[in-house]
Amino acid sequence: xxxxxxxxxxxxxxxxxxxxxxxxxxxxxxxxxxxxxxxxxxxxxxxxxxxxxxxxxxxxxxxxxxxxxxxxxxxxxxxxxxxxxxxxxxxxxxxxxxxxxxxxxxxxxxxxxxxxxxxxxxxxxxxxxxxxxxxxxxxxxxxxxxxxxxxxxxxxxxxxxxxxx
Numbered sequence: 001x002x003x004x005x006x007x008x009x010x011x012x013x014x015x016x017x018x019x020x021x022x023x024x025x026x027x028x029x030x031x032x033x034x035x036x037x038x039x040x041x042x043x044x045x046x047x048x049x050x051x052x053x054x055x056x057x058x059x060x061x062x063x064x065x066x067x068x069x070x071x072x073x074x075x076x077x078x079x080x081x082x083x084x085x086x087x088x089x090x091x092x093x094x095x096x097x098x099x100x101x102x103x104x105x106x107x108x109x110x111x112x113x114x115x116x117x118x119x120x121x122x123x124x125x126x127x128x129x130x131x132x133x134x135x136x137x138x139x140x141x142x143x144x145x146x147x148x149x150x151x152x153x154x155x156x157x158x159x160x161x162x163x164x165x
Contacts, residue, residue, distance in 0.1 A: 007147070008084075009027055009035055009085075010039070010084070011037065012042070012089075014089055015045040016044040020041065022128075022135050023086070025037075026135055038074065038080065039066075044069055048067060048068055052066075053066065054128070082102060086106065089113060112130075114131040142162055
């Protein structure tokens with residue numbers, strides 16, 4: 001892992017339309033230039049779920065400039081080298097990921113998929129809000145770590161533990 005900031009972080013979900021987009025937006029907002037977050041999917045839907053953008057907007061975070069994209073984009077030469085890779089859905093956690101240059105520290109931070117929520121618009125918005133709040137809590141815990149002071153095994157353990165909260 002690189003020792004310079006900003007750290008590059010990739011959030012992966014199968015469709016890259018909701019959870020990984022939320023995580024990207026939240027970390028870029030809360031990371032205050034110390035982290036640069038990206039998101040991708042193994043089978044991208046091709047569009048960002050409108051309620052993901054509405055949720056970011058409700059959280060007073062940037063809600064523009066996102067797109068649903070394949071993780072293949074990030075293995076090409078000249079793309080960012082990641083320090084951290086987090087899966088945020090159970091399907092992506094079970095898939096064989098590409099080889100990430102730089103040997104990033106990875107962990108699974110599974111969150112229920114708000115994009116499959118049914119019911120009224122209010123109920124669907126609540127599912128997105130719940131997902132965003134779970135991701136925000138994990139990201140805040142991640143940001144509270146003394147990354148430079150932790151050895152690789154301790155950092156890996158801390159990141160996995162965050163995914164259980």
